[in-house]
Amino acid sequence: MSARVAVLGLGAMGLPMATTLARTFDVVGFDVAPARVALAVEAGATAAASVADACTGTDVVVVGVRDGAQLDALALGPGGLAESLPAGAVVVVTSTVGEEAVRAVADALAARGIRTVDAPVSGGPVRAGAGDLLVMVGADDDALAAARPVLDALASSLTVVGGIGAGQQLKTVNQLLCGIHTAAAAEALALAHRLGLDLDACVAVLSQGAAASFMLADRGPRIAARLRGEEPPLRSRLDVIGKDMGIVGDLTRRLKVATPVAAAAEQLYRTVSAAGHDADDDSVVATLLTGEQTW
Template identity: 60%
Template sequence: MSAQTSAPTTAVLGLGAMGLPMAARLAGAFPVQAFDVFGERRDLAARAGAAPAATPADAAQGADVVVIAVRDQEQLESCLFGGGVVEAGAARSLREGAVVVVTSTVGVDAVQAVAARLAEQGVRLVDAPVSGGAVRAGTGELLIMVGAEDAAMEAARPVLERLGSTLHVVGPRIGDGQIMKTVNQLLCGIHTAAAAESLALARALGIDLDRAVDVLGQGAAASFMLADRGPRMAQQYEVQEDGTGGPELRSRLDIIRKDMNIVVSLAKKAGVATSVAAAADQLYQLAVSQGLAAEDDSALVTLLSPR
């Protein structure tokens, strides 16, 4: 750990929708070294106060805590151990005693496998998937669900407390955080799909969608996902022929599809029937097959009721 444990040297690997605002948030308090495969994302991190790095290994050089914010298991392993477009993984330069914080939703098996490989070189892992979206990532108001031993958790605590307003240590096992996040995503995925269905129905019956979102948000039908996605779903119908006018991309549809696949797979392994989640999963899969993978997940509503 750095001379002052309250200001650990921190690396952030992955500067996407969540990683970039997290890097910016951390750079306001700690020395931050940041990596992404796309140079323009590294440039944005530099403008936010982070030192851009050409490889994950460069970013992790001398780091006390390495925060990983990537899409899936493949990217997680690539960032740490190299492969694909990444020539030098972070594990190459991680010092003994460093802590890797996985903030991504990648599944139990993935974090456990990575933790075992890191342990061979004396590096600890904190399983800490986050929830709350990009705006909250930038303001340090994330919900963070942690699975980690006490020593690893304490080493990562200054970084986690900078990122999250709500920090829950779910259990001591690597994977406990992923399990809690999977349960969280089951509800998020269902709520988003339900919001899309309700607003598609409202539009088909001639109700103004902005008004519908406002009314629904004040009663028993209210949910975080309706409040967050609802206005963007309404904007989906404002897209003009030149492609302008739609909502900004905040949460890719293929990300929630990936998360719901983890939900269904883990539930099957546990022997728990999750028929509503499975139905939502199929809806997301249909959206991906219809070319909406890279769209904001609010575009789901257009699958149910065309623009």
């Protein structure tokens, strides 16, 4: 296909998604960080100078932002999507922002004739670059049909769970598990480290048994490296997982669902954040648990 697709937000997930889409579509990319735009151009995308520039002649926009505030600014702020996109265009929100944020933006865009697909993704940057993401979709049939070729290029597993907001609801459930599993992996490997065990062997062994999880396999090598005093690559910032667990906490408190394990994980990430580690890879939690870094 030669359709033009704009990718707005070229961070840890946006850049590999743009790379994947550039294999099939004419992709234009924009980010507030010029270095990220340059990387997208190297991957086959065309650089846009602004959101308005990216939206010119574009009918499908993929949004990869950090949180609901960024989504609101991108969609409804000066020079944003509401001002830039033609009626009939479709905005695909791949970020984890919570159901209230995506519904508010979708309603505002709908007033201008712009459709929205609530499509948070899971799988991490490597799978994003391979078009192997899990995508949880909330959308009406018309918007989904318009975005489907783009979603199919990104996803190996795509599930439609309802209307706008339903994708965010399922992603929140997903992130409850991810946040707990990441904290559990950090605790387990911190203990293994104090016992003097070979951490790489621990990750390999644990990943084959009943204790296996995606987060252990994904975060485990970085946690092990950090516990050995090495600096692992930055793959998932601490403030991102903290933000996601905040969404979990807000939703479960509103619904009065008891989630004590998730609440403990949320407080762990908040504590590490308060110690100034927002921009670090979330593997930093493990060294703080052992006392080898200050809180």
